[in-house]
Amino acid sequence: MAATQEEIVAGLAEIVNEIAGIPVEDVQLDKSFTDDLDVDSLSMVEVVVAAEERFDVKIPDDDVKNLKTVGDATSYILKHQS
Amino acid sequence: MTSKIKPPKGAPYARIMGVGGYRPVQVVPNEEILKHIDSSDEWIRSRSGIATRHWAGPDETVAAMSVEAAGKAIADAGITAEQIDAVIISTVSHFMQTPSVATEIAHALGAGKPAAFDISAACAGFGYGLTLAKGLVVEGSASHVLVVGVERLSDLTDMTDRATAFLFGDGAGAVIVGPAEEPGIGPTIWGSEGDKNTTIKQTVGWDKFRVGDLGLLPLDEDGGIKFPAITQEGQTVFRWAVYEMAKVAQQALDAAGITADDLDVFIPHQANMRIIDSMVKTLKLPEHVEVARDIETTGNTSAASIPLAMERMLATGQAKSGDTALVIGFGAGLVYAATVVTLP
Ligand SMILES: CC(C)(COP(=O)(O)OP(=O)(O)OC[C@H]1O[C@@H](n2cnc3c(N)ncnc32)[C@H](O)[C@@H]1OP(=O)(O)O)[C@@H](O)C(=O)NCCC(=O)NCCS
Numbered sequence: 137m138a139a140t141q142e143e144i145v146a147g148l149a150e151i152v153n154e155i156a157g158i159p160v161e162d163v164q165l166d167k168s169f170t171d172d173l174d175v176d177s178l179s180m181v182e183v184v185v186a187a188e189e190r191f192d193v194k195i196p197d198d199d200v201k202n203l204k205t206v207g208d209a210t211s212y213i214l215k216h217q218s
Numbered sequence: 219m220t221s222k223i224k225p226p227k228g229a230p231y232a233r234i235m236g237v238g239g240y241r242p243v244q245v246v247p248n249e250e251i252l253k254h255i256d257s258s259d260e261w262i263r264s265r266s267g268i269a270t271r272h273w274a275g276p277d278e279t280v281a282a283m284s285v286e287a288a289g290k291a292i293a294d295a296g297i298t299a300e301q302i303d304a305v306i307i308s309t310v311s312h313f314m315q316t317p318s319v320a321t322e323i324a325h326a327l328g329a330g331k332p333a334a335f336d337i338s339a340a341c342a343g344f345g346y347g348l349t350l351a352k353g354l355v356v357e358g359s360a361s362h363v364l365v366v367g368v369e370r371l372s373d374l375t376d377m378t379d380r381a382t383a384f385l386f387g388d389g390a391g392a393v394i395v396g397p398a399e400e401p402g403i404g405p406t407i408w409g410s411e412g413d414k415n416t417t418i419k420q421t422v423g424w425d426k427f428r429v430g431d432l433g434l435l436p437l438d439e440d441g442g443i444k445f446p447a448i449t450q451e452g453q454t455v456f457r458w459a460v461y462e463m464a465k466v467a468q469q470a471l472d473a474a475g476i477t478a479d480d481l482d483v484f485i486p487h488q489a490n491m492r493i494i495d496s497m498v499k500t501l502k503l504p505e506h507v508e509v510a511r512d513i514e515t516t517g518n519t520s521a522a523s524i525p526l527a528m529e530r531m532l533a534t535g536q537a538k539s540g541d542t543a544l545v546i547g548f549g550a551g552l553v554y555a556a557t558v559v560t561l562p
Contacts, residue, residue, distance in 0.1 A: 176264070176265070177453070178265060178492050181456050181457045181460065182460060197451075197453055197454050197457065200453070
C-alpha cells in the first residue's frame with residue numbers, strides 16, 4: 137500500500153537518524169539535507185538507497201541531485217511509489 | 219563410453235599459506251594533492267578517509283614491487299621459490315602488454331618454470347586470482363600458486379581531476395596458495411555487470427596514440443596530449459558499492475556456511491572509508507569483528523589493497539593466524555569477488 141506524506145517523512149526521519157545520527161524530530165519538510173541535516177553527498181546516496189528499499193521506489197542518480205530538501209524527497213516518493 | 223583420461227589428483231582443499239606486501243617509499247600527504255585540485259584536507263578525509271598514500275618512484279616498477287611482496291609471502295609461507303608452480307599477477311597498471319609481467323616476476327624470484335600469466339580484474343583482481351589459484355591447487359595443475367595484486371595507479375591518475383586525484387595509491391600485495399587438509403578458502407561469489415562498464419574506465423585506449431589518430435586524444439590546457447587516466451562516476455560507483463556489494467558479501471558468508479558472528483576479520487577492498495563503514499553497518503558485523511581500514515594511509519591500490527591490508531593487520535596484531543576473514547573486492551567492469559578465508 138502506498139505510504140502517506142506523514143509516513144514518508146517519518147520514514148525518512150528514521151533513515152536520516154540511522155545514517156547521519158540526526159534526531160528524528162529535526163527532519164522536517166523544509167529542511168535541507170546538506171545545509172540543515174549534515175547529510176553530505178555520500179550520506180545522501182545512502183539515504184536514497186535506504187528510501188528506495190523502504191518505499192519501493194526507484195530514484196535514479198540523475199534525480200538525486202534535485203532532492204535538496206526533505207520536502208523534495210517526500211514529493212518525489214509520493215509521486216513515484218508503486 | 220569411458221574416458222581414457224585419468225581423473226585429476228589435486229589437494230583436498232586449498233589455503234592461503236603466507237602473505238607479503240610492499241609499500242613504496244614515498245609517502246604523499248593530502249597537502250601534495252591540493253597543489254593540483256581545488257579541495258581541502260578536511261574534504262578528502264571526510265569523503266574518503268584518506269590521509270596519505272604511497273607513490274612509486276622510477277625504480278619501484280610493477281615487477282620490482284611484486285618481487286618484494288612475493289619474497290615476503292614466500293618466506294611467510296615457509297616454502298622456497300622453486301616450489302611455486304603457478305604465478306598469477308593481477309594489475310591494470312603494467313604498461314607492457316606482452317610478455318606478461320608474471321613471467322618476469324617468476325624469473326626474478328628464481329621460481330623455475332612455473333605457469334605464469336597476468337589477469338585484469340581491477341579492484342576485484344585479488345579475489346579473481348585467489349579463486350583461480352584455489353582451483354589450480356584443488357584440481358592438481360599446481361601445488362603452490364603465487365598470487366600478486368600490484369598497481370602503480372599514480373601513473374594512471376589525472377592529478378587535476380577532483381574526482382580521483384586524491385583516491386589512488388601504489389603498492390603490491392602477495393599471497394601463496396597451497397594444499398590443505400581442511401577448507402581454507404570458501405566458495406567465491408563473483409561476477410560482472412558489464413552494463414556499467416563505463417562508470418570506471420581508462421580515458422582513452424593506447425591505440426589512439428597511433429599517429430593517424432592523435433587528433434582524437436584529449437588535450438590539457440596547454441594543448442599537450444593527456445596521458446590516459448582512470449576516470450569514474452563517483453556517485454554511481456559509490457551507490458553500487460554500498461547497495462550491491464553488501465549483498466555479495468552476505469552471499470559469500472552464506473556460501474561458506476557461516477554468519478557474521480563467526481567472523482574474526484573483515485577485509486573489504488580499500489576503495490573508500492565511507493563504503494567500508496556502510497558495509498559494516500549493512501552486514502551488521504558484531505563489535506568483535508576487526509575491520510581493515512588501511513585506506514587511511516594507503517589510498518585505493520586496486521588489486522593490491524586486500525593483501526596489503528591483510529599483511530598489515532597480521533603484522534600489527536589486529537588479526538592473527540587462523541582467524542576467519544571475509545574478503546571482498548569490487549571495481550572497474552564493474553566486477554566483484556567475495557570469499558571467506560582462513561588467515562595465514
Ligand atoms: C569520489 C567520491 C569521494 C566523490 O564524492 P561525491 O560526493 O560523489 O562527489 P560529487 O562529485 O558528487 O561532489 C559533491 C560535492 O563535493 C564537491 N567536490 C567534488 N570533488 C571535490 C574535491 N576533490 N574536493 C572538494 N570538493 C569536491 C563538489 O563540487 C560537490 O559540491 P556541491 O554539492 O557544492 O556542488 C565518491 O563519489 C566516491 O568515493 N565514490 C566511490 C568511488 C570508488 O570507490 N571508486 C573505486 C571503486 S574500485
